[in-house]
Amino acid sequence: MSEQQNFDVVVIGGGPGGYVAAIRAAQLGMKVACVDAFKAKGDGKLALGGTCLNVGCIPSKAMLDSSRQFHNLTHMFADHGITADNVAIDVKKMVARKDKIVKQFNGGVAQLFKANKVTAFHGFGTLHPERVVKVKLHDGGEAVLKATNVILAAGSVSIELPFAKYDGKYIVDNIGVLDFEETPKRLGVIGAGVIGLEMGSVWRRLGAEVTILEALPDFLAAADADIAKVAAREFKKQGLDIRLGCKVGKVEVKKNEVHLTYNDGKEDQTLVVDKLLVSVGRRAATEGLLAEGTGVRLDGRGMIEVDEHCHTGVEGVWAIGDCVRGPMLAHKASEEGIAVAEMIAGLPGHVDFNTVPWVIYTEPEIAWVGRTEKQCKDEGIPYKVGTFPFAAIGRAVAMNETAGMVKVIAHAETDRILGMHLCGPNVSELVHEGVVAMEFKGSAEDLARICHAHPTLSEAVHEAALAVDKRAIHKA
Ligand code: FAD
Secondary structure: OOOEEEEEEEEEOOOOOHHHHHHHHHHOOOOEEEEEOOEOOOOOOEOOOHHHHHHOHHHHHHHHHHHHHHHHHHHHHHHHOOOOOOOOOOHHHHHHHHHHHHHHHHHHHHHHHHHHOOEEEEEEEEEEHHHEEEEEEOOOOEEEEEEEEEEEOOOEEEOOEOOEOOOOOOEEOOOHHHOOOOOOOEEEEEOOOHHHHHHHHHHHHOOOEEEEEOOOOOOOOOOOHHHHHHHHHHHHHOOOEEEOOOEEEEEEEEOOEEEEEEEOOOOEEEEEEOEEEEOOOEEEOOOOOEOOOOOOOEOOOOOEOOOOOOEOOOOOEEEOHHHOOOOOOHHHHHHHHHHHHHHHOOOOOOOOHHHOOEEEOOOOEEEEEEOOHHHHHHOOOOEEEEEEEHHHOHHHHHHOOOOOEEEEEEEOOOOEEEEEEEEEOOHHHHHHHHHHHHHOOOEHHHHHOOOOOOOOOOHHHHHHHHHOOOOOOOOO
16 A cells, blocks of 8 residues: 655646646645646646646637638738738648647646645545545556645536537547647537637638537627627628527438537528537536545536635535636636635635636637626616727727727716626737726726726727716717
């Protein structure tokens, strides 16, 4: 039997929740271990960073950027007087660039662990009673770790449809879609959520015919309806064929083609594609994580139950990130990781869930923070709205990126900002004006009185804040 090793904190999962928690706990003087099972593409070695770094946020953004450059060159630059002959995309090179970026950051996290004296274990961890973590090491053997505190940060995995099992060749999840060797002629996507829209955009820009089937009747139901409407219009112009209210019932691979049968609410339809991405959501990765008798509970959706402080109710056992309630976002996972490490150290760790920003990195980008208009209505909150289009912003016109708008929602009586919703160029950055204003309990008047540089895209935020009280300057 292996000798037990003692730690102040053992983190299971090395994603943006787990590795950030491990580093923060180490900064606070604790002896920390982090267990992660992810195997690097190619050599199968330890690849810290979780879903986010290996097969999520970072690789998808690398490919979104490559495909955006290609699309700009083929479709946008002519307006600037720039033309080029024989423009081509080398997909293998694009994917290799993405892999290089991932590897660079895997090394970066490993370096941070070294600098902070966090011990990494490469293998699968299971929590046993009394905060013992047993690790089935990928190199063989087992490590037994005893911790004063355990942080469960196991993340999430793609939900698989029983009638469309992933085969890695024709039917893929978020991992396979990042590794196509060439642009598919026809790409089908089940699910018009963030991953479906982002990866659909990548391959559409590179020339694929992309059809996205969404079961819900509304497009981007989580976003504000005005923003979703603008985005849907722009995606249609780009040739993304998004079909709403379509329930897929059957998927078959025949002669190198994927045949789908779906019902569009009226009748059965068929769709034939070369590759199919299934992106219908993710579930907590809790299989094998908890041995008998730990006392840690799962809710009806398989998520680890925690209170508002990420505590599981079992002494010294915490859980964070995608495997617990709340949005499945990397920055939410990291904030929870920091908060838990600080609480373990006796500090007042805290996450403000009302100001977690959401971003979809399509073109135009979509971003928001706080309540939508519908949520205000449903909660009976009196509100007022100011909007401003990018088409009236000099910088956006100069950039030739005029689609979209900013919408500010404020309380009708107190003027406090309740939400900010954006669709347009660089709104993944602009949304943080709303985050900061809301975090400081700011009003629309506060934003309206802040001097914004000219010409910048952030003037759209300023004007939307002014528009809340009908005093936007550049709006007729
Ligand atoms: P994860 O990142 O999933 O990490 C969990 C880690 O734990 C993994 O390495 C896993 O192998 C390991 N693990 C699990 N169980 C065990 C075990 N028992 N023993 C040992 N190790 C274990 N979010 C954003 O905010 N912005 C984006 O742009 C964005 N883009 C995305 C794009 C895609 C294609 C996908 C799939 C996701 C994207 N996300 C994005 C979501 C983001 O990746 C997750 O919210 C984030 O990774 C969650 O972090 P986490 O630490 O909770 O879990």
